[in-house]
Amino acid sequence: xxxxxxxxKEKRALAxxxxxxxxxxxxxxxxxxxxxxxxxxxxxxxxxxxxKTLEKAFPHSNKCKRCHLRAYEEWETSAQSQSxxxxxxxxxxxxxxxxxxDDQQNMCFQCHAPHILEYGHLGKRFIDEVKSRDPQIxxxxxxxxxxxxxxxxxxxxxxxxxxxxxxxxxxxxxxxKNLAHESQQLELYQKSQxxxxxxxxxxxxxxxxxxxxxxxxxxxxxxxxxxxxxxxCHMPEAFGESATGEGARRVANHSFPGRFGKVRAxxxxxxxxxxxxxxxxxxxxxxxxxxxxxxxxxxxxWSRVNLDLTILGKNLNKVYGEKRFYExxxxxxxxxxxxxxFHAVKILKDTLLQPEEKRVETFTFPTPPDAPSMxxxxxxxxxxxxxxxxLLKAIEAAATxxxxxxxxxxxxxxxxxxxxxx
Numbered sequence: 001x002x003x004x005x006x007x008x009k010e011k012r013a014l015a016x017x018x019x020x021x022x023x024x025x026x027x028x029x030x031x032x033x034x035x036x037x038x039x040x041x042x043x044x045x046x047x048x049x050x051x052k053t054l055e056k057a058f059p060h061s062n063k064c065k066r067c068h069l070r071a072y073e074e075w076e077t078s079a080q081s082q083s084x085x086x087x088x089x090x091x092x093x094x095x096x097x098x099x100x101x102d103d104q105q106n107m108c109f110q111c112h113a114p115h116i117l118e119y120g121h122l123g124k125r126f127i128d129e130v131k132s133r134d135p136q137i138x139x140x141x142x143x144x145x146x147x148x149x150x151x152x153x154x155x156x157x158x159x160x161x162x163x164x165x166x167x168x169x170x171x172x173x174x175x176x177k178n179l180a181h182e183s184q185q186l187e188l189y190q191k192s193q194x195x196x197x198x199x200x201x202x203x204x205x206x207x208x209x210x211x212x213x214x215x216x217x218x219x220x221x222x223x224x225x226x227x228x229x230x231x232x233c234h235m236p237e238a239f240g241e242s243a244t245g246e247g248a249r250r251v252a253n254h255s256f257p258g259r260f261g262k263v264r265a266x267x268x269x270x271x272x273x274x275x276x277x278x279x280x281x282x283x284x285x286x287x288x289x290x291x292x293x294x295x296x297x298x299x300x301x302w303s304r305v306n307l308d309l310t311i312l313g314k315n316l317n318k319v320y321g322e323k324r325f326y327e328x329x330x331x332x333x334x335x336x337x338x339x340x341x342f343h344a345v346k347i348l349k350d351t352l353l354q355p356e357e358k359r360v361e362t363f364t365f366p367t368p369p370d371a372p373s374m375x376x377x378x379x380x381x382x383x384x385x386x387x388x389x390x391l392l393k394a395i396e397a398a399a400t401x402x403x404x405x406x407x408x409x410x411x412x413x414x415x416x417x418x419x420x421x422x
Contacts, residue, residue, distance in 0.1 A: 054122060057119075061075065061142045064143075067178070067180060070251070077255050078256045084113050084139035085135060085139070086406070087399040087407060088385055088395055090130055090131070090398060091395050093127070093130055096108055096340075096342055099342065099343065105123055109123070109126050111197075111199075113126055113137070114197075114198065115162070118164065146170055148162060148188070149163040150188065151196075151197055156200065157203065158196055158200060160197045167182045167183070169184050169186045172251075176245070189231075190229065192224065192229040192231075196215065196230075199230075200214065201214060214294065215294060215355075216354055218293045218355055222356055223291075228292070233291075237252055264382075269288040270285065270286070270378065272286070274420045279367055281374075284360060286358065287359050287361070288356075288358045296326065298327070298328035301328060301330045304386070305325070305326040305353070306323055306324075306382075308321070308323050308377075308378070308379045308380075309322045310376075312374060313371040314372075319366075326351050327349070328352055329348040330345075330346070331345060332344060339386070339391070372421070373419055373420060373421045375418070375420075376420055377417045377418075379414070379415045381413055382410065383410065385408060395407060396408070
């Protein structure tokens with residue numbers, strides 16, 4: 001485990017041990033320990049310099065843990081909890097900051113730490129927190145999600161509205177009364193549109209409106225028409241407590257399974273057929289995407305899925321291999337290839353698996369000689385980070401675990417093996 005993560009865990013463990021003493025007492029999310037609540041709860045609607053401090057308006061998720069331990073422990077394992085902590089983000093942010101004017105430097109945080117939308121004047125602090133390698137603020141935590149009261153679908157990407165009062169919003173009805181905060185159920189939290197605020201596209205101020213979105217035609221997908229939302233797969237329900245002491249009910253998972261969760265195993269169906277045609281053989285792979293969005297999501301340009309064919313011949317020796325990629329390849333303003341979408345001005349190649357698409361790939365290769373049979377192995381996986389050597393070396397140098405960093409690890413989605421007599 002890296003020293004950075006160790007420090008973070010130790011701090012969280014300390015915070016938890018202290019918080020046990022306060023279970024059942026007034027949580028200081030909105031109420032200070034002296035019991036006084038500030039009447040300056042809301043900033044003027046068009047004035048982003050709110051009267052609340054950042055910590056009061058968007059408390060750290062550690063405070064929510066006191067009453068919502070299950071959700072907190074799930075969130076802590078998620079990619080969302082690491083949104084401003086990964087090496088890849090830190091290195092990419094550095095390149096972004098060097099490529100845009102000062103008035104655009106908050107852009108990445110609109111999704112990686114969305115409370116920047118209320119505290120844009122603290123942009124330098126957000127940047128410094130990332131550069132510290134051990135940020136003391138959340139990127140995407142409890143308050144960054146549960147203070148959203150509405151979403152403007154007329155902007156690209158959709159724009160969330162935060163209401164910085166004493167009310168926490170969510171998808172549950174009949175929330176238990178408590179002294180920490182008020183609760184309000186919003187239908188928004190059960191709709192895909194809520195998630196799309198951060199999974200749609202770059203702001204037009206950066207992309208110029210020239211680049212397609214990341215999700216694809218999700219609104220017209222079969223899943224969406226059947227009422228299956230993002231939350232159906234990425235926040236699967238189970239029975240449990242939403243808050244300490246509350247009765248068990250159906251509650252949503254907050255680890256947001258996806259690339260690093262079990263949901264990836266149900267993302268595709270894969271079939272293969274093999275024909276031996278004398279000195280040549282042919283493998284046909286049929287891939288059925290089961291997800292209602294592009295696979296993979298194309299932000300950034302290093303996001304791709306690998307289809308790998310491996311042929312083993314006599315004595316299980318590898319005699320043939322071929323890879324194909326599902327990806328979006330960008331061009332920058334100098335017509336050079338780039339994996340950084342904020343440098344992109346157009347698309348050079350787009351082989352992403354479209355929502356619920358069925359695709360057939362055909363491979364032709366020499367039949368293994370002098371072998372009684374051959375093993376045909378097809379693997380579909382999320383690719384490790386890729387791109388120019390300079391970028392990869394920068395990520396490796398900045399990572400505590402170097403090449404063992406998660407960014408460099410392939411993640412298997414589906415694997416199928418077939419033995420074919422010769």
